Amino acid sequence: MKFTLPLLLMAALPNAEQSAPGTLLAVPDQQISGILNTAAAASAPVALIVGGMGDLDRDGNRGPHIGASTYRFLAEALVRKGVSVARFDKRRLLDPRPGDHCASQTCPFSMLVDDAEREINLVRAKTGAQCLWLIGHSEGGLVSLLVATRRKDVCGLILLASPGRPMLALLREQIKKSWLDTPSKAFVDSLLTRNAKGQLVDVGTAPPAIRTAFSHARQRYLIEESHSDPRTLLAGIQRPVMILQGKQDLQVFSSDAVALHKANRASTLVILPNIGHQLRSVKADDRLENIAASLDRAKDIPDEIPRIISSYILKNPRIKHTQIQ
DSSP, X not given: OTTTOHHHHGGGSOOOOOOOSSEEEEETTTTEEEEEEXXXXXXXXXXXXEOOSXXXXXXXXXXXXXXXXXXXXXXXXXXXXXXXXXXXXXXXXSSOOTXXXXXXXXXXXXXXXXXHHHHHHHHHHHHOOSOEEEEEETHHHHHHHHHHHHOSOEEEEEEESOOSSOHHHHHHHHHHTSOOOHHHHHHHHHHHHHHHTTOOOOOTTSOHXXXXXXXXXXXXXXXXXXXXXXXXXXXXXXXXXXXXXXXXXXXXXXHHHHHHHHHOTTSEEEEETTBXXXXXXXXXXXXXXXXXXXXXXXXXXXXXXXXXXXXXXXXXXXXXXXXXX
């Protein structure tokens, strides 16, 4: 389960905050903090990285041993290429600690969208930017799309390894391609079918990993999240959009990127042949290396990825529309 369903299983692991040089940021009264790394030019465009599923810190890690510091590497590379970047520790929605906002109440998926909006407000106030680019990774791509439909101060979108269908449908394909045993696959497939109908499933008799990944709280989260189809959202976006996907991604697939592009033909589609979900170079069809790369904090992101992203941002006008407020 942990190999091909990290969107849920690894989301259940504890988080340890990391830090990097830059301007520290904090959203008042919201237990959300982050960092802004600024490019040399005062007029540099500003981007916000919107992280994937789970209680990720600003570097893209979950706990002291889970994660490859993907967002830190990406931010630092983009800054060197002329793009200022903000990134935040995600709110602990599903595994809150005592004293956390979500420890005393149920926090829905929609709170991630609200948090991204709070972060945009803070970064704009800090930088004076009229609009921000949103760089959404994995589930963060869906959050970015939802934010872009609600706000006019989004310059454009960079969708990295972002789902091209509702989350429950994506998880179903992950299950089919996973190393789960046949009974576990059947159990989860049935669970997802019922979730798609809005029904909760008792997982008390399931293996421990499945009980963790599909608790009632997580099922509610997935059901709510799956009400949003990223293809429908993207079809209505009239701002610059780049879709960047690694062909060796074990969590989100090239077919998702193609589906997103078909939903908005004005978007730019880039599929890189030997890139995994954490934006690292991996050998084709080497699953073990792919998994190892997702945990390797000593392995940098290939330069072509920040080069492609920064070139796209810098070549597009910072304001593509006149309704900025």
